[in-house]
Amino acid sequence: MAITVAEIDANCIRHNLKIIRELTNGKSSILAMVKANGYGHSMLDVARVFRKEKVEYLGVAIVEEARKLRENGDLGKILVMVSPEPKDADFFIDNNVETAFSSFKILEHFAKRAAERNSTITGHLYLDTGMHRDGISCERALEFMEFVRKNPQIQIVGLMTHLATADMPEIDFANVQISLFEKTRMMLADKGFNFKYCHVANSAGILNYPEAHYNLVRPGISLYGHMPTAEMAKQIDLKPVMRWTSKVMLIKDIKKGSTVGYGMTYIAPKDTKIAIIPVGYGDGLLRSLSNNYQCLINGKRYNNVGSICMDEFMVDLGSGEDVKLCDEVVILGQQGNEEILPYEIADKTNSIPYEITSNVSGRVKKILVNEEVK
16 A cells, blocks of 8 residues: 555535536536646546546546556547647547647648548647737638638537636736637637537636636536636635645654754754655655745644755654654645645745645655545
């Protein structure tokens, strides 16, 4: 049995999915984002739960993620969001995976390759409505679809964009993007181009912009029990899916004035006990948290002392009377009445909750619990 594990609770996933469906009044299908190893939660495990819950699509960033899903038996709809390479055309043909088109060059190459193979490639037209990352400019949307009309080996089933500030409702830019998307959608409809799916809203967009729900939404971080900010999380009843734990593997007595760890960054102000926990930045606990992180042992918070190492970190136990070898240590999650949430860690590292969970490395064994509905 691994010492350091992350329990992934399928009941919490189901709860979060239910909440998201309620926010859309059941009118929008779900494209569940499972990229970056399911935001650190084990892509294959969470994908299995989502499929049992009848999501319409799984969303990934890159071809390699889609390939892994297919190789492990996933037969449902998958959308690859990041623009692929020309050489990937055969993968999309052979595996019935859909791509988000952000490039005319890729469109033309995929059309040529599909024609050579007497086959089809299915995709979504990704509109750049102002984020200036992925997508084709709205001014060229009609040109794109006219090309598709002349090349029926390309099947476009979706129209999509991505919101840059959905988690910042005080900024009006999301409304500008939604308006441009809708204007472009209507223009294309007037020209005879309609889409089976229209999708705009990510987790923040689902909460803050109901007018952007359309008939498909793309939740990501919310499926795993979090929102982009702690303030947004207070507005929605989500349950954190991951509980990351380890154990106390060593306890030492140190004298006043002793230093702890690499660089001697901590000097004990008095005689004390320290515990050594076998979790480090190799597991995803950021080194930038050194001397500024708390874990939970027996329902109490304990301060990290010294630099976080690749494989271990140290905490000050004080008298240490309440802590014993092999006691459970919570790195992320709840224990008793205390809880360590990604927002707390993100605030200390000038980061976001997405990065905190996505950083939980493959060395941390993921254990799916409550997979079967009881």
